[in-house]
Amino acid sequence: MTAPDHPANRLRPHRFRALGPLTGRMRVPGDKSISHRAIMLSSLAVGHSTISGLLEGEDVLATAAAMRAMGTRVVRGDDGIWHVDGVGSGGLLQPETVLEMGNSGTSTRLLMGLVASHGITATFTGDASLSKRPMGRVIEPLSLIGADFTASPGGRLPLTMRGAHPGVPIRYELPVASAQVKSAVLLAGLNIEGETTVVEPVATRDHSERMLRGFGADLFVGEENGARVITIAGPCELQARDIVVPGDPSSAAFFVVAALLVPGSDLILENVGLNPTRSALFAVLRDMGGSIEEQDRREVGGEPVADLRVRHSALCGVEVDPAVAPAMIDEFPVLFVAAAMASGRTVTRGLEELRVKESDRLSAMAAALTLAGARVEETADGLVIDGRGGDPLPGTLEGTRVATHLDHRIAMSMAIAGSRSVDGVEIDDVTPIATSFPAFETLLDEAAR
Ligand code: S3P
Secondary structure, three states, rough: OOOOOOOHHHHHOEEOOOOOOEEEEEEEEEEEEHHHHHHHHHHOOOEEEEEEEOOOOOOHHHHHHHHHOOOEEEOOOOOEEEEEEEEOOOOOOOOOOOOEOOHHHHHHHHHHHHHHHOOOEEEEEEOOOOHHHHOOHHHHHHHHHHEEEEEEOOEEEEEEOOOOOOOOOOOOOOOOOOHHHHHHHHHHHHOOOOOOOOEOOOOOOHHHHHHHHHHHEEEEEEEOOEEEEEEEOOOOOOOEEEEEEOOOOHHHHHHHHHHOOOOOOOOEEEEOOOOOOOHHHHHHHOOOEEEEEEEEEEEOOOOEEEEEEEEEEOOOOOOHHHHHHHHHHOHHHHHHHHHHEEEEEEEOOHHHHHHHHOOOOHHHHHHHHHOOOEEEEEEOOEEEOOOOOOEOOOOOOOOOEEEEEOOOOHHHHHHHHHHHHHHOOOOOOOHHHHHHHOOOHHHHHHOOO
């Protein structure tokens, strides 16, 4: 018998059944990547910042708690606006407790960057999923800056690091396309005398660059031999500001795919961030024949945003160009669901990075979709999916459950698969959804009402 507090006893299984048409208007929650950065940068600014539209998911709350533990004031007002009193660049205090990162790789890697150039020691821990993820990719450049690490075997959590003050300015070429690694180095550079440079052979999401500039950092973006070269001149004094967080395209993605798949759907998703480094999924879905129309394109918080009108469409399989992968890296699980119901074959390649996300998303999605009746072949770096030509998936048999491996995006993708299935799709645990999209189930019910 397992103890009452054993994780296996806290699982919340759920069967997601076929939905009626998704209609009306809905608003997706704030962007997760931007929310983390908003809390971190306002915590380092001088003075009082406000953040509206912050994503109040577990991952972002872990960032807020860590910043508080390092001496900043981060509070939520009754009106939902967050207030942050920053300590100024270089002003972080040594945390007296372990920094508990839960499931959040972004919190961990970006905060490691901040600690790296402060003369403080911090210990990071995480859940079973985060404890399997590679931290060597940030330990390497941050060690060059002068930080010192004691990590668990394989460069994993739990780890303790001692930051370096003064830190050494470095020029670092990213060996993997990772916005988290890029951001960790740039955030370290905020408190380093001199120029800290990141060379990015393949462009990744640029929220850090946009927001650092917005806070007044000396940040320059250039180009060398086709690579993006980003330089921050430190130390930087950041000025407090009022931030508006746009809606998260990665959260919108689940509803976009649901509306494309469920006959009769005609749904408007308001305030969806369309930063070109994030929005490749929508282009791929349009190539597949999806009707996704942009309305009222505008700018929110220095980011392009629009409302998306999505109508049920007949989808065809495609070959996805590996070059667009970084601009939709979190959206492959739900793309695989769309592909499973399209007509013809979808081929994806160049997706090795998916194996080191919250779960191994290639094997997790191959297993999950196969269990729900899809035809999927897993390759070393992608999935090949033969779609059902517009027919729903059979769904999972009574008594069998999709394994979500503590991965919110596997859980939500398979919920969407269930929304267009004959018998429904049962997943082993819905609790991970709260890391990025606490209102997901409520909004899905409302859209299909
Ligand atoms: C993120 C970057 C991406 C993405 C993650 C959020 C960020 O990770 O998968 O969900 O906010 O910088 P990598 O940097 O590992 O590609």
